[in-house]
Amino acid sequence: MLQNCNIVKLHKKSAMTCNIAVLVSGRGSNLQSIIDNIESGYIRNASINVVVSDVHDAYALERARDRAIDAIFINPSEHGSKKDYEKYLIGILEEYSIDLILLAGYMRLLGNSFIRRYKNRIMNIHPSLLPSFKGLDAQKQALEYGVKVSGCTVHFVDEGMDSGPIILQQSVRVLENDTVESLSERILEQEHVIYPEAVKLFVEGKLKVQGRIVLTRNYERPVK
Numbered sequence: 457m458l459q460n461c462n463i464v465k466l467h468k469k470s471a472m473t474c475n476i477a478v479l480v481s482g483r484g485s486n487l488q489s490i491i492d493n494i495e496s497g498y499i500r501n502a503s504i505n506v507v508v509s510d511v512h513d514a515y516a517l518e519r520a521r522d523r524a525i526d527a528i529f530i531n532p533s534e535h536g537s538k539k540d541y542e543k544y545l546i547g548i549l550e551e552y553s554i555d556l557i558l559l560a561g562y563m564r565l566l567g568n569s570f571i572r573r574y575k576n577r578i579m580n581i582h583p584s585l586l587p588s589f590k591g592l593d594a595q596k597q598a599l600e601y602g603v604k605v606s607g608c609t610v611h612f613v614d615e616g617m618d619s620g621p622i623i624l625q626q627s628v629r630v631l632e633n634d635t636v637e638s639l640s641e642r643i644l645e646q647e648h649v650i651y652p653e654a655v656k657l658f659v660e661g662k663l664k665v666q667g668r669i670v671l672t673r674n675y676e677r678p679v680k
């Protein structure tokens with residue numbers, strides 16, 4: 457297994473691939489954007505080896521199968537406890553020698569031992585500028601609060617909810633006539649930009665975590 461997918465160093469010895477698992481619960485548009493960015497060559501030296509869903513009819517599973525990616529449904533209720541469920545999940549991730557786990561609309565909080573097992577190797581995308589509007593319905597929370605700017609965040613997952621070290625963020629203006637749907641749609645467009653960008657930085661070994669600060673080795677996002 458690669459250490460932190462530090463492809464830059466390892467790549468000199470051999471062309472190693474960062475093995476990615478994506479955990480999903482729903483439609484999977486973020487999964488699709490990662491797939492597309494690997495296929496287009498924007499993200500190099502990475503492959504999605506398995507997609508795991510906790511919802512049996514998640515459309516994300518179909519998207520994966522459509523690209524010949526192994527797609528597995530794990531029924532949480534078939535496992536006695538959250539710990540047992542996650543032990544089973546870890547077994548699958550180990551089988552696929554997973555280096556990086558992406559949460560893409562995965563609506564389940566991961567337990568502490570799972571997070572410790574994959575420390576700084578689990579990323580999540582959240583539809584707000586964290587630390588504002590954690591948890592469910594982030595876009596609705598933003599609208600109801602009356603913020604003028606919201607956006608999206610890619611972060612490493614720690615033991616808290618939506619509280620881990622921030623990797624990338626993109627702001628999105630909130631318009632006076634926005635509905636939850638219209639704001640969500642504009643934020644989603646930006647999610648599809650920053651999630652692949654964060655994965656690319658990870659795979660290229662450009663991310664360094666110092667406490668809760670993520671350094672991107674002088675990588676600056678293009679200003680819009």
Ligand code: GAR
Binds near residue numbers: 484486487581583592
């Ligand atoms: C995305 O908007 C993602 O940011 C959000 O769920 C949606 C999943 O869409 N995630 C969260 O709210 C996590 N707290 P997708 O299935 O089309 O990628």
